[in-house]
Amino acid sequence: MTRPDPDLSPATLAVAAGRPGRAQGAPVNPPVVLSSTYVSTGTPGAEMLYARYNTESWLPLEEAVGALEAAGLPGLAFASGMAAVEAALHLATPGTAIVAPRHAYLATLTAARERTAREGGVVREVDIADTDAVVAALTPDDGAGPASLLWIESPTNPMLEVADIPALAAAARAAGALTVVDNTFATPLGQRPLAQGADVVVHSVTKYLAGHSDLLMGAAVTADPALRDRLHARRTTGGAVPGPWEAWLALRGLRTLALRVERSQASALELARRLDGHPLVAAVSHPGLRGHPQHERAARLMDGFGSILTLRPRGGGAAADALTRAVRLWVPATSLGGVESSLERRRRLPAEAPTVPEDLLRLSVGIEDVEDLWADLEQALHAAAAGR
Numbered sequence: 002m003t004r005p006d007p008d009l010s011p012a013t014l015a016v017a018a019g020r021p022g023r024a025q026g027a028p029v030n031p032p033v034v035l036s037s038t039y040v041s042t043g044t045p046g047a048e049m050l051y052a053r054y055n056t057e058s059w060l061p062l063e064e065a066v067g068a069l070e071a072a073g074l075p076g077l078a079f080a081s082g083m084a085a086v087e088a089a090l091h092l093a094t095p096g097t098a099i100v101a102p103r104h105a106y107l108a109t110l111t112a113a114r115e116r117t118a119r120e121g122g123v124v125r126e127v128d129i130a131d132t133d134a135v136v137a138a139l140t141p142d143d144g145a146g147p148a149s150l151l152w153i154e155s156p157t158n159p160m161l162e163v164a165d166i167p168a169l170a171a172a173a174r175a176a177g178a179l180t181v182v183d184n185t186f187a188t189p190l191g192q193r194p195l196a197q198g199a200d201v202v203v204h205s206v207t208k209y210l211a212g213h214s215d216l217l218m219g220a221a222v223t224a225d226p227a228l229r230d231r232l233h234a235r236r237t238t239g240g241a242v243p244g245p246w247e248a249w250l251a252l253r254g255l256r257t258l259a260l261r262v263e264r265s266q267a268s269a270l271e272l273a274r275r276l277d278g279h280p281l282v283a284a285v286s287h288p289g290l291r292g293h294p295q296h297e298r299a300a301r302l303m304d305g306f307g308s309i310l311t312l313r314p315r316g317g318g319a320a321a322d323a324l325t326r327a328v329r330l331w332v333p334a335t336s337l338g339g340v341e342s343s344l345e346r347r348r349r350l351p352a353e354a355p356t357v358p359e360d361l362l363r364l365s366v367g368i369e370d371v372e373d374l375w376a377d378l379e380q381a382l383h384a385a386a387a388g389r
């Protein structure tokens with residue numbers, strides 16, 4: 002494999018990392034290797050042994066994700082974002098506290114709660130934007146002891162709260178806790194948590210990194226070889242490994258990450274500005290809006306503000322459902338980060354946090370023409386207001 006200069010810009014690394022070596026006649030793209038096992042005798046050494054432990058089909062993507070997060074080590078590919086999340090949650094010491102955003106992705110919170118219910122310990126759910134509250138939760142007086150893991154999602158899904166990652170990671174380190182950042186929303190183009198002090202980054206590759214809503218995959222990345230070994234061991238034992246086709250397709254999607262994110266981010270900000278103050282809109286949230294409570298922090302810590310915004314139409318949950326039925330171009334669907342724009346009323350999911358408003362629609366902006374997206378949204382707002 003070629004190893005591009007790690008100082009190249011992330012947009013370049015997304016294209017250049019994880020390519021086969023440049024021997025005469027070598028393919029430009031990595032081959033898909035369809036083999037569950039490898040020839041091997043005696044005591045296994047460094048060779049490929051069995052495709053649940055390691056396989057060539059993951060390596061180019063792992064190389065590229067590691068380069069994008071500036072880890073200095075390849076990432077680890079998982080069968081889904083949740084498989085990567087589960088492996089990272091296993092870094093918490095059993096019986097201790099996990100500090101996590103109360104608006105983290107709902108399955109992440111479920112997994113953390115299930116783990117502590119099974120093995121002891123607690124999940125302390127915090128407002129991740131409130132740095133003092135998060136720091137206090139790392140070493141509180143509740144008898145459950147200090148936290149061994151700080152989980153950060155920033156911006157959060159779906160409330161779009163923005164965390165002060167450098168301050169929180171420094172506080173966690175001082176308290177003896179590891180910091181994991183779910184970087185799915187921002188992507189490595191928007192923020193690089195390892196450089197801001199985090200120990201591990203996880204991704205739902207399903208979303209922006211792969212970018213086409215055609216596969217499920219996850220990744221975990223760290224600059225610490227010992228942590229990487231623990232995550233790798235967890236993946237091998239848990240068996241939540243991706244198939245070779247998915248890994249290949251995800252890398253193909255990753256090649257256009259910068260173009261997709263540039264376009265969708267610009268459109269998200271434009272749409273958020275138009276919706277802000279619109280007569281049929283009760284509230285809009287996007288870290289790029291000056292009125293967002295952590296706008297300054299996002300401007301300081303992020304490159305761009307992401308491609309997700311939230312919208313609460315006038316008329317409550319019924320209007321939000323009507324809007325979802327009225328859109329023709331936007332796709333009413335869960336998930337996010339695809340080339341196609343999509344939207345979802347999150348509280349239709351029973352497990353969503355009760356502090357997420359009933360009428361909140363999460364909009365994932367894709368790469369279509371922004372005027373077409375706007376026209377469709379406006380007609381749907383009017384249809385919802387008219388009770389259609």
Ligand code: PLP
Nearest residue numbers: 081082083106158185205207218
């Ligand atoms: N993290 C975040 C922020 C997500 O939005 C999601 C999925 O929606 C996940 C993790 C889980 O990823 P996957 O669906 O690929 O398992």
